[in-house]
Amino acid sequence: MWAALLDRRSICLTDAEADPRYSGTPGNGHLAMAFVPLVSGRGPQGVLVAHRPRPQAFDRLQLRQLEALAVPIAETLTVARLLVTAQARPQVGTCKGGSPRARRPRRGD
DSSP, X not given: OTHHHHHTSOEEESSGGXXXXXXXXXXXXXXXXXXXXXXXXXXXXXXXXXXXXXXXXXXXXXHXXXXXXXXXXXXXXXXXXHXXXXXXXXXXXXXXXXXXXXXXOOTTO
């Protein structure tokens, strides 16, 4: 449910199979669903999805708990993506072994 990410607000469906906004597979047993946006300081990261096999399974407290979990999850995804990007870049000033090249101090330094 990308609407949660686009609107940056949580969405709860009490009966997903009867809700026209849900485009999942009918009969999969996901009646109650919660969609919580994962947004970090660097923008949208994804959507946290929780589901239960019975209608009206998520109350306000449970939704708030999911929203609280979404914050560190979004930040973790951001850090992971930054690390992957950094590892993919060629390292400048490294020796063949991958460790940083030590610079000898020059006179006057």
